[in-house]
Amino acid sequence: xxxxxxxSYTTADGRTIGGKIMEVKNITLRFxxxxxxxxxxxxIREGEIRAIIGPNGAGKSSMLNVINGFYHPQEGEILFxxxxxxxxxxxxxxxxxxxxxxxxIALFKGMSTLDNIxxxxxxxxxxxxxxxxxxxxxxxxxxxxxxxxxEKIIDFLEIQAIxxxxxxxxxxxxxxxxxxxxxxxxxxxxxxxxxPMAGMNVEEKExxxxxxxxxNDEFGTTIALIEHDMGVVMDISDRVVVLDYGKKIGxxxxxxxxxxxxxxxxxxxxxxx
Amino acid sequence: xxxxxxGDYKTSYVDDSQTFPIALDRRIYMAxxxxxxxxxxxVMTDYLVNAIMMPFLIFAIAALGLNILTGYCGxxxxxxxGFMAVGAYSTYKxxxxxxxxxxxxxxxxSGIITAGVGVLFGLPSLRIKGFYLAVATxxxxxxxxxxxxxxxxxxxYSASGQISAPERTVLGQAVTGANAAPxxxxxxxxxxxxxxxxxxxxxxxxxxxxxxxxxRDMDIAAEIIGVNPLRTKLSAFAISSFYxxxxxxxFFAVYLGAAEVGEAFGxxxxxxxxxxxxxxxxGSIFGSFAGAAFMVLLPVILKLFFxxxxxxxxxxxxxxxxxxxxxxxVFFLIVEPHGxxxxxxxxxxxxxxxxxxx
Numbered sequence: 335x336x337x338x339x340x341x342s343y344t345t346a347d348g349r350t351i352g353g354k355i356m357e358v359k360n361i362t363l364r365f366x367x368x369x370x371x372x373x374x375x376x377x378i379r380e381g382e383i384r385a386i387i388g389p390n391g392a393g394k395s396s397m398l399n400v401i402n403g404f405y406h407p408q409e410g411e412i413l414f415x416x417x418x419x420x421x422x423x424x425x426x427x428x429x430x431x432x433x434x435x436x437x438x439i440a441l442f443k444g445m446s447t448l449d450n451i452x453x454x455x456x457x458x459x460x461x462x463x464x465x466x467x468x469x470x471x472x473x474x475x476x477x478x479x480x481x482x483x484x485e486k487i488i489d490f491l492e493i494q495a496i497x498x499x500x501x502x503x504x505x506x507x508x509x510x511x512x513x514x515x516x517x518x519x520x521x522x523x524x525x526x527x528x529x530p531m532a533g534m535n536v537e538e539k540e541x542x543x544x545x546x547x548x549x550n551d552e553f554g555t556t557i558a559l560i561e562h563d564m565g566v567v568m569d570i571s572d573r574v575v576v577l578d579y580g581k582k583i584g585x586x587x588x589x590x591x592x593x594x595x596x597x598x599x600x601x602x603x604x605x606x607x
Numbered sequence: 608x609x610x611x612x613x614g615d616y617k618t619s620y621v622d623d624s625q626t627f628p629i630a631l632d633r634r635i636y637m638a639x640x641x642x643x644x645x646x647x648x649x650v651m652t653d654y655l656v657n658a659i660m661m662p663f664l665i666f667a668i669a670a671l672g673l674n675i676l677t678g679y680c681g682x683x684x685x686x687x688x689g690f691m692a693v694g695a696y697s698t699y700k701x702x703x704x705x706x707x708x709x710x711x712x713x714x715x716x717s718g719i720i721t722a723g724v725g726v727l728f729g730l731p732s733l734r735i736k737g738f739y740l741a742v743a744t745x746x747x748x749x750x751x752x753x754x755x756x757x758x759x760x761x762x763x764y765s766a767s768g769q770i771s772a773p774e775r776t777v778l779g780q781a782v783t784g785a786n787a788a789p790x791x792x793x794x795x796x797x798x799x800x801x802x803x804x805x806x807x808x809x810x811x812x813x814x815x816x817x818x819x820x821x822x823r824d825m826d827i828a829a830e831i832i833g834v835n836p837l838r839t840k841l842s843a844f845a846i847s848s849f850y851x852x853x854x855x856x857x858f859f860a861v862y863l864g865a866a867e868v869g870e871a872f873g874x875x876x877x878x879x880x881x882x883x884x885x886x887x888x889x890g891s892i893f894g895s896f897a898g899a900a901f902m903v904l905l906p907v908i909l910k911l912f913f914x915x916x917x918x919x920x921x922x923x924x925x926x927x928x929x930x931x932x933x934x935x936x937v938f939f940l941i942v943e944p945h946g947x948x949x950x951x952x953x954x955x956x957x958x959x960x961x962x963x964x965x
């Protein structure tokens with residue numbers, strides 16, 4: 335654990351950025367002959383908003399899938415809170431405190447908003463099955479305690495009115511919000527957001543940006559996000575890592591990245607004269 | 608007008624998450640319980656018990672069980688008949704091996720044994736999904752029926768290959784065997800139905816129920832919030848098989864009295880229970896009951912009306928039953944995949960607003 339490492343600092347808006355919560359070291363991921371990620375290293379610091387950007391097919395989502403255990407890289411290692419991580423299943427990684435949302439909404443369509451977010455509390459509920467079957471006593475108490483936490487998240491995301499609505503009936507923007515709520519309910523130490531603003535209009539993007547900033551500010555949650563909207567990324571993130579064709583081509587503050595010639599080439603193309 | 612939630616204020620999360628949030632509902636279900644326990648046993652005829660009430664109660668348990676697995680956890684199973692047979696043969700072996708053990712505990716033990724068998728056949732569910740899992744459970748169905756036919760130990764090497772339930776009593780009243788009074792058998796089954804329905808409600812509203820539904824709706828998303836897919840699916844198989852085992856145990860010991868495995872627990876039983884939950888409503892406790900009632904009542908009503916009242920030949924009426932059930936399955940799958948329970952929900956929504964359209 336190196337939370338209190340000497341290189342922690344305070345940002346211009348008064349948030350404290352701690353030591354490295356996650357370190358990704360020399361990750362290489364291959365699918366047969368296709369190299370999706372090639373020798374990528376970067377770190378995520380405690381309390382920061384870290385963006386991963388890059389053109390289509392750069393390997394951003396693959397990187398997220400490596401971090402939360404859907405893909406197992408052939409080379410490299412991941413350190414979470416200073417400890418090297420062995421090969422783990424996604425649910426074990428979730429139990430360690432890493433939550434995420436998906437690019438294409440992955441909500442539980444048959445359940446209400448409340449139940450979806452309650453499911454996010456899964457790792458915080460401990461009553462054994464036989465006590466749940468009897469309900470009265472421990473299981474009910476635990477349910478109510480977790481319901482209180484979930485209601486706070488519902489208030490925070492301003493979705494009180496759709497508490498009991500099946501999520502399948504909700505419009506796209508609200509579904510994205512419920513999915514964020516479900517990830518927040520786990521009280522993650524590291525929150526991964528895969529294109530939280532994809533397919534949204536300007537207003538919805540503004541709302542979502544505000545929620546992301548508030549989550550980071552109020553709960554102190556470390557956030558790593560993938561996003562295509564450069565305006566949003568440059569505005570809200572502390573540091574940005576840029577991928578292109580599976581390789582890292584830039585890493586630093588938004589201003590540094592914006593000035594990086596390789597990044598400009600990747601986004602605008604390069605003349606071959 | 609009568610069916611209102613206005614004025615029924617919820618001031619705590621306990622109130623808000625109760626089983627019947629609307630006061631009228633609570634009264635209706637309370638009245639139904641009183642009726643079922645205190646009135647029905649003393650007014651009904653033997654015909655009613657044997658043709659309607661007992662099959663309804665026993666298949667309601669099986670439907671609840673299959674609904675946990677298929678409706679809540681999304682794992683299709685065609686092995687219901689086979690698992691009912693496991694319950695029945697466990698009961699038979701336990702009854703003959705431990706004559707002094709109370710039948711009540713024998714039924715529960717049979718459920719537990721079936722749960723174990725269910726977990727065994729649920730193991731492939733981590734690797735195979737949907738249609739292929741259905742085929743795997745179909746294999747369980749045929750294997751189990753074959754095994755109970757072939758291995759003499761299961762039917763104590765009786766010459767006929769049949770199993771028959773000896774007389775056992777609860778509180779001095781015969782529950783199984785030839786001397787069992789219908790009202791005693793009825794009450795014995797009713798106690799199980801009530802307890803199991805209550806357990807289903809508790810399981811499905813809490814943590815484990817949500818993890819089942821999460822696996823059903825989006826297994827990848829369930830995994831990233833910490834749900835262990837194998838353990839969750841196996842728990843659904845175990846609990847579902849427990850119910851189905853109890854149902855099979857009651858079906859053999861209390862209802863039939865004597866059974867031959869291929870006839871009593873064949874593939875038709877698997878489909879019958881599956882049809883119950885499709886017509887009744889997947890993922891609904893009320894739907895399990897509605898579906899069981901429907902599938903039990905339909906042939907009886909058709910026979911009463913067409914055969915006894917109009918005078919059609921009985922085989923024609925039996926075929927009519929198949930046609931109607933087949934048509935309804937197609938109808939429900941296309942028009943209302945959540946079955947009678949969803950229709951009932953829609954009616955309640957309308958009733959809450961009545962006489963206004965919205």
